[in-house]
Amino acid sequence: MRFLISVIDTQTRSPHTAEERKAIDDFNEKIVDAGQRVIACGIDSPDDAFVFDSRDGKSDLHEGSHHKGEEFFSGFWIVEVDSLETAKQLAAEGSKACNRKVELRPLLG
Numbered sequence: 001m002r003f004l005i006s007v008i009d010t011q012t013r014s015p016h017t018a019e020e021r022k023a024i025d026d027f028n029e030k031i032v033d034a035g036q037r038v039i040a041c042g043i044d045s046p047d048d049a050f051v052f053d054s055r056d057g058k059s060d061l062h063e064g065s066h067h068k069g070e071e072f073f074s075g076f077w078i079v080e081v082d083s084l085e086t087a088k089q090l091a092a093e094g095s096k097a098c099n100r101k102v103e104l105r106p107l108l109g
Contacts, residue, residue: 001080001081001082001083001084001087001106002038002078002079002080002106002107003078003079003080003081003087003090003091003104003105003106003107004076004077004078004103004104004105004106004107005076005077005078005079005087005090005091005094005102005103005104006073006075006076006102006103006105007073007074007075007076007094007098007100007101007102008071008072008073008074008100008101008102008103009071009072009073009074009075009100010070010071010072011070011072012070013100016098016099020097020098020099023096023097023098023099024097024098026097027093027094027097027098028040030093031077031079031090035080036079036080036081036086036090037077037078037079038078038079038080039077039078040075040076040077040078041075041076042074042075043073043074043075043076045072046064046065046067046072047064047065049063049064049065049066050062050063050064051064051065051066074100075098077090077094078107084106087104087106088104091104
């Protein structure tokens with residue numbers, strides 16, 4: 001079973017501290033060693049996003065994120081584990097490691 005763990009950040013939060021970066025590195029090492037990590041990545045600011053809409057013959061391009069608000073996704077892990085319970089445990093550990101809220105969602109397909 002594969003899951004997306006999305007890191008939820010805010011515009012007003014400070015960058016990660018040295019301790020948080022170490023905790024994130026340690027968490028990444030743990031899930032790599034366990035064969036659970038498919039990919040992990042940080043995501044740039046929503047200010048640097050572009051939204052494209054090419055449906056129905058359109059060619060719309062908008063600068064900035066589609067989702068406006070205080071919170072945004074600032075990174076993610078895709079993990080492959082044997083159960084929802086294991087995914088929940090990893091999400092809780094990831095949240096603690098990066099000192100941010102996270103959202104856990106199953107991947108389809």
